[in-house]
Amino acid sequence: MEITQKNGNIILRVENLKMYFPILRGLIIQRKIGDIKAVDGVSFFIRRGETLGLVGESGCGKSTTGRAILQLYRPTGGHVYFEGKDLTKLKGRELRQMRRRIQMIFQDPYASLNPRMTVEAIVGEPLEVHGIAKGKAKRERVQELLAQVGLNPYFINRYPHEFSGGQRQRIGIARALAVDPDFIVCDEPISALDVSIQAQIINLLQDLQEQRGLTYLFIAHDLSVVRHISDRVAVMYLGKIVEMADRDELYENPLHPYTQALLSAVPIPDPEVEMKRQRIILHGEVPSPANPPKGCNFHTRCPRVMDICREKEPAFVDVGGEHFVACFLYSDKVAEESEVTTG
Ligand SMILES: Nc1ncnc2c1ncn2[C@@H]1O[C@H](COP(=O)(O)OP(=O)(O)O)[C@@H](O)[C@H]1O
Ligand SMILES: [Mg+2]
The missing domain is CATH 3.40.50.300 (P-loop containing nucleotide triphosphate hydrolases)
Known part of the structure; x- marks a missing residue:
């Protein structure tokens, strides 16, 4: 080509x-x-x-x-x-x-989020894996990300099943954004x-x-x-x-x-x-x-x-x-x- x-x-x-x-x-x-x-x-x-x-x-x-x-x-x-x-x-x-x-957002927001992890753990995981933030800084970063995708930052300790389908997809989007991809x-x-x-x-x-x-x-x-x-x-x-x-x-x-x-x-x-x-x-x-x-x-x-x-x-x-x-x-x-x- x-x-x-x-x-x-x-x-x-x-x-x-x-x-x-x-x-x-x-x-x-x-x-x-x-x-x-x-x-x-x-x-x-x-x-x-x-x-x-x-x-x-x-x-x-x-x-x-x-x-x-x-x-x-x-x-x-x-x-x-x-x-x-x-x-x-x-x-x-x-x-x-x-x-x-380079990140990916998946089709099924039910299957792609670990049901045993809190929102903080799900969205914060890539921050930790890539050594970007941990502890309090990570928590703050996750809250910022939640706000950016239109979720209440105080929901940080909740689990995926507590959210609707659309909200879960927002969590997936926040997770993809965490590492600031291009x-x-x-x-x-x-x-x-x-x-x-x-x-x-x-x-x-x-x-x-x-x-x-x-x-x-x-x-x-x-x-x-x-x-x-x-x-x-x-x-x-x-x-x-x-x-x-x-x-x-x-x-x-x-x-x-x-x-x-x-x-x-x-x-x-x-x-x-x-x-x-x-x-x-x-x-x-x-x-x-x-x-x-x-x-x-x-x-x-x-x-x-x-x-x-x-x-x-x-x-x-x-x-x-x-x-x-x-x-x-x-x-x-x-x-x-x-x-x-x-x-
Ligand atoms: N891990 C895998 N092992 C074997 N076959 C696979 C695997 N993933 C996808 N396929 C097969 O490859 C083809 C393309 O699948 P996929 O990329 O999921 O299509 P689409 O996303 O367009 O629906 C299908 O025939 C599917 O069954
Ligand atoms: Mg497909």
Whole structure:
């Protein structure tokens, strides 16, 4: 993927990222019989202070991409450059230092908070782990953080079950902010919340971004949420990014047949436009990431499939103005084969 303009302020660049999980067979002596290709050659970049939305159906590899960026999983292949430093090559102290700068907010605020820890312990833990503050200073810092995410600082001794879903997500956000990161992977942070609460959390994330100059990778399966919060949007299907463009460009001029199908399913608030909305129904199931189709991995469901799509994989190319698409309708460039070593 070539990045043409404004290279200077790119904070994160992901290059041909692959994350394969081995499929093992046998009880005593385990043999590897294949791979789940959860993320299979993903490339994108994010500029400082912007939000890149990452959308796609459940199981397409969004969370795995986020975890592989943070090095919570060690990628099978490819590179993750954060401010030019390849995180896949860092170990020990250097990796811990970088982890201070990159944080994650999780989908499920019920599961991601330890029920036996108080709010002070949950939000203060990263402060202690990274040697930033302890004792009274830590307590004060936690109270400041709670106030910043809209929680009462006097709730510091309470436990997660004493809070509502939205409040718990605020605790998760405070914990992520504790180490003063530059970049946050927001992994479906509102998907588990009541619709009435969702907008509040989105507004909080946007306010924090403005105040702190944060950069977000915002993961969602819902295209309308991503439209609201993102500067640019990347669309993922079965382990690969099929299209990436400026937010308005993507919604007004979707090129990839998969993006077109996804967008055709989003209701339009204007009743007159809504009446004319043509739904594109995709047939068949999403193939298994353990056995993705040859060629373009969308060809089995694509309404515009051509012969070449069954044989070759399209390259992810900029068709103009940083509108990237991997589809033979727009470019006959074939993706380069790159060898991967699996463990
Ligand atoms: N730790 C793991 N071990 C094995 N397979 C996994 C693991 N994590 C995710 N997967 C598989 O990888 C694919 C992508 O999962 P995920 O990244 O969670 O998708 P998404 O977040 O888009 O719903 C799925 O098929 C999932 O079952
Ligand atoms: Mg997920």
